[in-house]
Amino acid sequence: MKVAYWPGCVSRGFTPELHGSMAKVAPLLDMELVELDRASCCGAGVIAEHSQELADTLNARTFALAQQTGQPMMMNICSTCQGSQTECQERLDANAEYRERINATLEPDGLRYDKGEVLNKNLLWLLVEDFGLDELRNRVKRPLKDLKVGPFYGCYIIRPTDRLGIDEEKPRDRYLHMLIEALGGTVIEYAGQHKCCGFPIITMNKEASLKQAARHLGDALDAAADCLVTPCPLCHLNLDLQQPLAERYGGRDLGLPVLHLPQLVGLALGLDADDLGLARHVVKPTTVVDWSQSVVAGVGGSQSAGW
Amino acid sequence: MSEFKLRLRRYDPESGSAPYWAEYSVDLEGHRSVLEGILQAKGETDGSIGIRCSCRAAICGSCGVLINGKTALACHTHLDKAARHAKDGVIEVEPMSNMPVIKDLIVDMDAVHWKKQQRVTPWLINKEPIPEREYIAPHESMVDITQSMACIQCGACVSSCLSMEIDPLFVGPAALAKAYRFVGDPRDAQQYERLKDLAEDPHGMYDCTHCFNCIEACPKGVAPMNQIMRLRRVAGDHEIVDRNNGHRHESAFVTLVKDYGLLHEAELLPRSYGGDSWFGKFHPNAGKELLDSLPVVVKGLMRRKMNPKIALFGHKLPKDALGEVQRIFDTVESRPARDELNLYIKGYDEDDSGAQDSGAGGPEHANNAPDQGQPGQEPEESPVR
Ligand code: SF4
Numbered sequence: 001m002k003v004a005y006w007p008g009c010v011s012r013g014f015t016p017e018l019h020g021s022m023a024k025v026a027p028l029l030d031m032e033l034v035e036l037d038r039a040s041c042c043g044a045g046v047i048a049e050h051s052q053e054l055a056d057t058l059n060a061r062t063f064a065l066a067q068q069t070g071q072p073m074m075m076n077i078c079s080t081c082q083g084s085q086t087e088c089q090e091r092l093d094a095n096a097e098y099r100e101r102i103n104a105t106l107e108p109d110g111l112r113y114d115k116g117e118v119l120n121k122n123l124l125w126l127l128v129e130d131f132g133l134d135e136l137r138n139r140v141k142r143p144l145k146d147l148k149v150g151p152f153y154g155c156y157i158i159r160p161t162d163r164l165g166i167d168e169e170k171p172r173d174r175y176l177h178m179l180i181e182a183l184g185g186t187v188i189e190y191a192g193q194h195k196c197c198g199f200p201i202i203t204m205n206k207e208a209s210l211k212q213a214a215r216h217l218g219d220a221l222d223a224a225a226d227c228l229v230t231p232c233p234l235c236h237l238n239l240d241l242q243q244p245l246a247e248r249y250g251g252r253d254l255g256l257p258v259l260h261l262p263q264l265v266g267l268a269l270g271l272d273a274d275d276l277g278l279a280r281h282v283v284k285p286t287t288v289v290d291w292s293q294s295v296v297a298g299v300g301g302s303q304s305a306g307w
Numbered sequence: 308m309s310e311f312k313l314r315l316r317r318y319d320p321e322s323g324s325a326p327y328w329a330e331y332s333v334d335l336e337g338h339r340s341v342l343e344g345i346l347q348a349k350g351e352t353d354g355s356i357g358i359r360c361s362c363r364a365a366i367c368g369s370c371g372v373l374i375n376g377k378t379a380l381a382c383h384t385h386l387d388k389a390a391r392h393a394k395d396g397v398i399e400v401e402p403m404s405n406m407p408v409i410k411d412l413i414v415d416m417d418a419v420h421w422k423k424q425q426r427v428t429p430w431l432i433n434k435e436p437i438p439e440r441e442y443i444a445p446h447e448s449m450v451d452i453t454q455s456m457a458c459i460q461c462g463a464c465v466s467s468c469l470s471m472e473i474d475p476l477f478v479g480p481a482a483l484a485k486a487y488r489f490v491g492d493p494r495d496a497q498q499y500e501r502l503k504d505l506a507e508d509p510h511g512m513y514d515c516t517h518c519f520n521c522i523e524a525c526p527k528g529v530a531p532m533n534q535i536m537r538l539r540r541v542a543g544d545h546e547i548v549d550r551n552n553g554h555r556h557e558s559a560f561v562t563l564v565k566d567y568g569l570l571h572e573a574e575l576l577p578r579s580y581g582g583d584s585w586f587g588k589f590h591p592n593a594g595k596e597l598l599d600s601l602p603v604v605v606k607g608l609m610r611r612k613m614n615p616k617i618a619l620f621g622h623k624l625p626k627d628a629l630g631e632v633q634r635i636f637d638t639v640e641s642r643p644a645r646d647e648l649n650l651y652i653k654g655y656d657e658d659d660s661g662a663q664d665s666g667a668g669g670p671e672h673a674n675n676a677p678d679q680g681q682p683g684q685e686p687e688e689s690p691v692r
């Protein structure tokens with residue numbers, strides 16, 4: 001499958017291992033990525049907070065660039081991109097007059113957004129709905145046997161449910177669960193799976209922000225998770241990069257590795273942990289990968305089972 | 308008629324014993340409400356079940372509870388739908404979160420919800436001099452606040468708020484939506500003071516994490532989070548630079564995307580603390596923050612998590628692409644007035660044959676309230692289906 005690919009900013013900035021692991025995983029899924037390297041930041045809700053029209057125009061430009069690739073499918077690898085772009089797309093699609101006004105701004109650069117021409121899906125949705133979990137199961141080389149994985153979705157990809165097309169037919173708020181199982185892992189249900197990582201207020205109320213991260217990490221640990229997996233690099237910043245600080249604000253030791261979605265998929269498809277950038281995380285995923293032998297699966301889990 | 312099973316969270320603080328679960332079977336048609344189910348259990352099985360209700364029609368706002376872990380009005384949730392979403396077929400009903408429990412499903416709204424409403428001065432502070440006759444307000448400005456006026460004070464958003472779960476002092480979604488009701492009202496005399504107060508409060512408008520839970524929970528389509536974003540936007544218009552870095556964070560973000568086309572995270576943090584320019588990182592506040600985060604940054608660099616070059620200089624769009632992005636900024640920012648398309652008010656195009664028949668539908672179109680609580684027409688289809 002060929003897709004217009006929007007990697008986002010954070011996946012090329014503070015979490016380069018996300019963009020890198022996606023590039024490694026794509027060929028194993030017969031995915032050809034046409035990178036939208038001229039597109040701008042989605043605004044992560046913050047530009048819309050400043051000016052809705054500005055955010056809508058910037059994202060309309062991104063959709064227009066995707067349209068130019070001739071691919072009906074645009075793929076992102078970030079919950080926050082998915083949510084904020086879908087919000088803009090909803091407004092663009094809702095009102096023809098508004099859409100034309102935005103298109104008028106794009107016109108001097110020969111760009112135009114047409115309703116119904118771009119379907120923007122996160123890798124997670126694409127894997128479940130288009131690639132198919134059965135097909136994925138067939139390609140698993142190294143089932144994540146004994147690996148206990150807690151899903152962490154990120155707010156933007158699960159709420160509001162009507163805008164994001166989540167219903168009984170498309171339970172997109174359960175897709176990570178389904179995916180972990182398809183890869184052979186064990187799903188850990190815990191209180192924080194659909195909650196907020198706290199990142200958006202990290203500069204405004206650091207304590208509240210990191211206490212949120214600490215609580216969800218702690219809940220997952222208490223439910224015996226070996227690691228978390230998230231489709232959102234911003235969640236990854238609060239959950240992994242800031243985890244040492246979250247420990248301080250949460251008042252407990254954590255040390256829970258957090259994987260990006262393509263990393264988890266890559267491990268099951270047989271890729272090497274180092275190639276997937278797992279060594280770059282702040283919390284080294286020693287409970288996921290036995291680095292001495294480079295084998296995957298609940299290393300921490302089996303160790304504690306031996307006690 | 309079909310049988311539905313309910314599992315209610317029971318608790319009587321005066322008994323001295325811990326909360327417990329109790330199961331009840333009720334016989335009702337699937338389209339009847341969870342509230343009717345609870346009332347049947349109360350009427351036929353156990354009269355001591357505590358539940359607050361009045362209108363049974365999603366108007367009075369008394370019957371907020373958690374149904375299968377999510378906040379909703381019991382009278383506004385069908386039994387069959389609730390049963391489908393239950394993890395084991397038994398509909399689980401608990402008292403709302405973020406508020407103390409008085410008994411069973413009844414929470415203390417006074418202690419939290421109403422206190423927070425009081426916090427935002429929930430009445431009009433009229434302008435002087437008082438006109439001889441009524442105040443005249445432009446139609447559009449009143450339309451703008453109809454969404455926040457639709458609130459029935461049920462507290463569902465308060466119960467669902469993920470920021471309040473961690474920071475109980477947060478003013479919260481319902482009260483902030485109420486604050487916008489007056490900030491957006493041209494007859495109010497103290498918009499600046501209201502905004503300044505809520506911007507400077509460390510638990511005020513900048514304490515919202517943008518988690519969408521209140522939008523999801525609200526039975527009336529008030530979308531409290533959107534009202535909070537409006538408060539922030541208008542605070543920006545008033546040039547209120549708060550001590551919580553809220554405004555600095557927003558303007559730093561916008562400026563960085565304008566300068567680079569992409570987000571430059573390494574600049575965002577120091578600028579949010581220090582100020583929106585390249586010099587921001589030399590401000591004492593930024594230094595303090597950097598010291599606090601130093602172990603994280605060093606660890607990140609050691610693991611080659613951040614590429615030092617990107618960390619320092621950021622990634623940037625190719626020059627011509629950046630030019631296009633900057634032209635968009637210039638065009639939109641130079642408009643005389645900000646354009647906001649509020650779908651609650653405007654609704655969705657009935658068909659999309661062209662610009663001429665679009666959009667300008669006023670609130671007169673906004674009267675039927677379907678399940679998700681969007682009084683405007685429902686989107687025929689989500690853009691991502
Ligand atoms: S969006 Fe903000 S106000 Fe609404 S529930 Fe989340 S944190 Fe609370």
Ligand code: SF4
Pocket residue numbers: 457458459460461462463464465480481484524525526527528529530531
């Ligand atoms: S904003 Fe909505 S959920 Fe919150 S109190 Fe008002 S009606 Fe209830």
Ligand code: FES
Pocket residue numbers: 359360361362363364365366367368369370371380381382383
């Ligand atoms: S009983 Fe009035 S809102 Fe439910």
